[in-house]
Amino acid sequence: MVDPKILETFPNPAPGRDYVIEHTHHEFTSLCPMTGHPDFADITVRYVPDKVCVELKSLKLYFHAFRNEGSFFEAVTNTICDDLGRVMKPRSLTIVSRWKARGGFTSTVTAEWNAKAIRAKRPR
Template sequence: MPSRPDKNLETFPNPTQERDYHIHMEIPEFTCLCPKTGQPDFATLILDYIPDKKCVELKSLKLYIWSFRDENAFHEAVTNRIVDDLATALQPRYLRLTAKFYVRGGIFTTVVAEHRHSGWTPLPSVDLFHFDSQPSTRG
């Protein structure tokens, strides 16, 4: 059966709940439609989160992200909607989504939205270090 866009985010139990650890994902093929022009907007999404009890299943994340390709959405609104949906599904200790939209009208737009679990503060040893962007292939 072919895969289809789907708003359902599936999760699985965090195998190491006793430890804070950083999950980093780069999603280079995000697409939605400009609500003003109807033209496609393209972005690379950078997802960083510290799971609590659940982690996101990758295929469901791919299909969820794919589900926006025919939706009209302003950059700010769609970035925050994705954060809200991920926060609801995962209930992570911490989550940050950086949406780096490709140039439109000579302007690059980057939107950063965060969610922090109530009462969670990172331990001093937690370092949310920077990952350099990856090419689409590794060699």
């Protein structure tokens, strides 16, 4: 399991303003849990910060940690969304993963973070 404790934050330099930060990682790779073959994706993190911003180098290391993990497209996207939501508690957050060609398909998964929905699902 990838450990979200790798993620570090720094104070939002403009907390009096709602503004949008978008980071796209072009070098995400994980493994297909069925075949063990590598998958490749661009992952976009788009958010309006509240108290903190995610530090870019720690975000890179967090993404690198998926390199040898087997995980489905849908699960990877939801996991990243949950981890970043819990760490930053942003005003809003969207994760978009765009997966390269696999068997003639390209795939995109888009998840938005919603504090309440998560709380209802995760108390266990």
